[in-house]
Amino acid sequence: MSDKKSSKVPSTLMSMAWILVLGALAPMLDSTMVNIAIPHLVNSFNTTLSNVQWIASAYLLTMGIAIPFSGWLLNHNDGRTAYLGSQIIFLIGSITAALSPNLNWLIGARVVQGFGAGLIIPMLTTLLVQQAGVYFKKLMLVVGLPMMLGPIFGPIIGGLIMNSASWEWIFWVNIPVSALAIIGIFWKLPSMPAQNTSKPFDLIGTLLFGGFATSMIYAVVKADKTLWSQETKPYILLGIVLFIVYVGWAYFRKGNAVLPLHLFKFKSYVGATIGLILAGVVMNGTSLLLTTYFQSARGFSSLNAAYALIPQGIGMFLARPLTGKLMDKLGMRKLVFYSLILVVGGLSALTRVDETTNMWIISSILLISGIGINTVFIPLMTDAYTGMPKEDVPEATIGTRIFQNVGGAYGTSLVAMLVASQLTHLLTTKHMAFSAHVYALALQHGFFWLGMIAIVIFVPGILLSGKEEK
Structure with a gap:
């Protein structure tokens, strides 16, 4: 894959990649934008937080139900048609959500949105892996964009909308993005034949x-x-x-x-899947704790807290051009190991941050962490399919997405509980008065455990392919 012939991705293949990524952008931004709007929705519908929380929960749960269907759809239908149908489902859900007259209607619309998103995300990876050929590693740099941009820029967009418009615009903003993706699918996306029409649907x-x-x-x-x-x-x-x-x-x-057990004979698939679960915990948990730090320990508004995360996004962008070259030069295993050093170092630095720490220092830490996170995620996503036949890709993607969703949900929840437990410990056992400093100390505890989780990624990383492996 490092010869001159494969050095530049053909324009038709790159266009296809960007269309697929555009289709996944709205679903990946949607969940983080909606989380920003939840306090406003409590007031708008004159109800409780626990009721409004179902707007986020319904989306997450339905995604989990939809993911296993994505493989069957691609096995039995033209990939272009299946991806188009998924986009239409998400678009209908977004329009219905924006027009919702009451909370129950909105929750129902989120179910439709979540089902569409649960099809779109795994289809994006599957279709690109199947079409990429020798340009696989380069195109995986494109695939990773929506997955990394969602947690960073979703809160910013959501905050801007809620600062200047009503909650409906959280959903209206999806319409032009989804519409552009649908136009692109019609205009540029080629026909992609069904992969395995003889495979029966595994309903049970x-x-x-x-x-x-x-x-x-x-x-x-x-x-x-x-x-x-x-x-x-x-x-x-x-x-x-x-x-x-x-x-x-x-x-x-x-x-x-629906997820054949023989896939776990590919050691890269096992290592990458476990690594992605843990990396998702680290990335989402870090964003959660940083947002909480900026709002609770520094007194930032939700929008300013989102702005403060931008250096992490910049770090991800800066790392992208080098990641493809480093994957070829170092191999997946070494690149992930070296990148984990940056991630663990950044989290270690955050265990020393309190309410008085200079923002330039924090921004520098986030910049370095962003570079590390990008160069951990992309090799893991890429190596999951190393040595795997094309016909196994749809099912393999189902596995990685399901385990990531479950692991990410548990990981971030566990991190939040660790911080809450530490806060209780400081207030009761240590008899400290509640303050921004105490909150910062509790968050340091959370960053410490995220660092421990990042270190654990070294273990499944051993199963990743090296430079010599194709």
């Missing part, structure tokens, strides 16, 4: 695997101060049982399972 496997994801994520939705409580235990246990039953079902179903 889809229900079991989708049920596992939904039960586990719903447990997080119900969690309050702990992940293991009377409220969450039934759903966690149900999720575990459904997963065990699915493994048994997939063993007998073999290659016709």
Whole structure:
């Protein structure tokens, strides 16, 4: 892949990549924009926070249900048609949400949106992997954009909208982006034949695997101060049982399972999937803690807190041009290891940050962390498919997305609970008075544990391919 012939991606292939990415941009920004609007929606609908929280929860849960369907759709339909249909579903959900007369209507619209998003995200990766050929690594740099931009720029866009317009515009803003994606699909996206029309739809496997994801994520939705409580235990246990039953079902179903077990014979797939789960926890958890730090310890508005995260996004952009070259030069394993040093170093520095730390120092830390996060994520996403036949890609993508969603939901929730527990410890056991400084100390505890999680990524990283492996 490093020869001269493959040095430049053909314009038709690059156009296809950007159209696919444009289609995924609105779904990836949507969830973070909506989170900013939740306090406003409580007042607009004159209801409680727990009721309004279902606007976010319904989207997340339905995504988990939809993901297993994406592989079957691509196996049995032209990829262009399947991606177009997913865009239309998301667009209909966005329009319906913007026109919602009441909360129940809005929650229903979010179910439609979530189902469309649950199809779009895995289809983006699958279609590009199948079409990329020798340009695979270069195009994966494009695929990673919406996944990394969502947590950074979603809150900024959401904050700007809520500062100057009504909540409906959180959903109206999706319309032009989705419409442009649909036009691009009609205009530029080529026909992409169905990959495996002979493969039957695994209804039982889809229900079991989708049920596992939904039960586990719903447990997080119900969690309050702990992940293991009377409220969450039934759903966690149900999720575990459904997963065990699915493994048994997939063993007998073999290659016709929605997520075939033979995929886990590819060591790069196993290492990359586990790495992506942990990296998602680190990235989302860091954004959560930083946003909380800027608002609670520094007194920033939600919009200014989002602006303060921009250096992290700049770091990601700065790293992109070099990532492709470094993947070829170093191999996936070494690049991830070197990049993790930057991530762990950045998180270690954040354990020393308090309410008085100079913002230039914090911005520098975020810039370096952004470079590290980008060059961890992209190699992991790319190496998941190393040595894998084209026909296995749709199912492989289902696995990575489901496990990322479940792991990310649990990871960020766990980090938030660790911070809350540390805050309680400081206020009660240490008898410290509540202040911005105490809040900063509690957040330092969260950054410490995120650093520990980042270190754990070194373990699955051993399974990644090296420079010598194709």
